[in-house]
Amino acid sequence: MNDGYSRFFFASGVFCVVGIAFYFFNLTAASRINVSTLIEVPKGSNMRSVARELKEKKLVRSENALYFCARFRGTRLKAGVYRLSPDMDVSAILAVLGKGAPPSYTVLHIPEGYTVKKIAALFENKSICAADEFIAASLDGALLEEYGIPASSFQGYLFPDTYFLYPNTDGKTLVRKMADIFFERIATIDGFQEKSxxxxxxxxxxxxxxxxxxxxxxxxxxxxxxxxxxxxxxxxxxxxxxxxxxxxxxxxxxxxxxxxxxxxxxxxxxxxxxxxxxxxxxxxxxxxxxxxxxxxxxxxxxxxxxxxxxxxxxxxxxxxxxxxxxxxxxxxxxxxx
Incomplete structure (x- = not known):
């Protein structure tokens, strides 16, 4: 009987240690990649929905781990737009979300069918980036090669969407952002998969x-x-x-x-x-x-x-x-x- 109790308590202890280790593992950074993403926290949002979004965007390992950590720490969300990265651990992410003081940004909608020149003019008008700089970035040979684009321009590869943008953003950063979204979106469209x-x-x-x-x-x-x-x-x-x-x-x-x-x-x-x-x-x-x-x-x-x-x-x-x-x-x- 004593041996049975000993085995039971030993197994329980191991289970608790593994569980705690797994929990703390999920509090670590989701990745070492330092690629930031803008996350909007609308007024009235709850921690559960934000945790789910962060998980979907691969910014955290576990939405439950972030949620329970936030509850334990008493973190309160403040509305705003935040720049987060998967190389941030849960503690750092909660510190940002609870700090408030959202950065200054512009919500800009790029209409479907706009050309590079029209997008460039829109960026310049909103003080996001000089038109010439954005156009030059869209023609950058090294950047085109990086994305494997068989053309002399990113024309067509800049996805029209609503973006949260900072003033005086580098042209190449904007091109990368729009091209990344483009490739993410076409990956969800039947007919694009397995295409050369x-x-x-x-x-x-x-x-x-x-x-x-x-x-x-x-x-x-x-x-x-x-x-x-x-x-x-x-x-x-x-x-x-x-x-x-x-x-x-x-x-x-x-x-x-x-x-x-x-x-x-x-x-x-x-x-x-x-x-x-x-x-x-x-x-x-x-x-x-x-x-x-x-x-x-x-x-x-x-x-x-x-x-x-x-x-x-x-x-x-x-x-x-x-x-x-x-x-x-x-x-x-x-x-x-």
Missing amino acids: VPEIFQILTIASIVEREYRIASEAPLIASVFTNRLMHHIGLYSCATIEYIITEINGEPHPNVITYADLEINNPFNTYRRAGLPPGPISNPGMIALRAAANPPETSYFYFRLENTEAGTHHFSKSFDEHLDTGVFYTKQAKY
């Missing part, structure tokens, strides 16, 4: 055109199917969005009210009326709707589309050129921006 670098670049180029053409989300896949069908049959994409890109982004001219026949004859590799196949690269930075549409275009017999209702933003899709002509004037302005 050139295949991703092709999908992204199509998505960038779809982004500038669609108005109604449900029509984005249909527009993607039109472009896919045209590529398969070696037919020009005939996208007005690429003409607008040449006029505004390459030639630096004001945004046209209409696309003229003369515009369709511009001699430029991005002119999809003069050249079959895809343009040299993306013409915008697409969002999730366009990316999903380009990665998974439905099988249709459509080869043409045109804006049917300007106010509603709906398009008419046609299977033949004759049907396309019968629906009305087809060289019409289709600008989203």
Whole structure:
């Protein structure tokens, strides 16, 4: 009997020691990587929900360990935006969350379909980064090689989203932030997995055109199917969005009210009326709707589309050129921006 009690108490002691060791292990830093992340703590947030978010963002090893440690320490959350890193242990994280005094930051939304130049202008306007510096960073060869991007620019790889940004942020830091989010997001989209670098670049180029053409989300896949069908049959994409890109982004001219026949004859590799196949690269930075549409275009017999209702933003899709002509004037302005 005494031996039984001894074994029981020994096992209990070992279990307690292991449990305590495991608990304290979960209080250590989640990683040695010093890559900071901005975490927003809205007013009225509770420690349980914040702990869950920190776990999802891989900033802590265990949400329960952080939660119970916060309860034991009596840490009270203060609303704000905080910069946290996975190389911080739980004690350091709780010290930041409980200290308050949130840093000065700007909440900035980057719209879907914005180009590098438009994003740069937005950053400069908000005193985040000089436009020239951001554009230079987007063209940086070493940075492009670091991300394995087969192009001369990050155009298309800068994910449009809402960002918490500090004034006077380095251009390369901003490019990395937006590119990191881009690769995180496409990893969640069916059709991107197992794709090679050139295949991703092709999908992204199509998505960038779809982004500038669609108005109604449900029509984005249909527009993607039109472009896919045209590529398969070696037919020009005939996208007005690429003409607008040449006029505004390459030639630096004001945004046209209409696309003229003369515009369709511009001699430029991005002119999809003069050249079959895809343009040299993306013409915008697409969002999730366009990316999903380009990665998974439905099988249709459509080869043409045109804006049917300007106010509603709906398009008419046609299977033949004759049907396309019968629906009305087809060289019409289709600008989203």
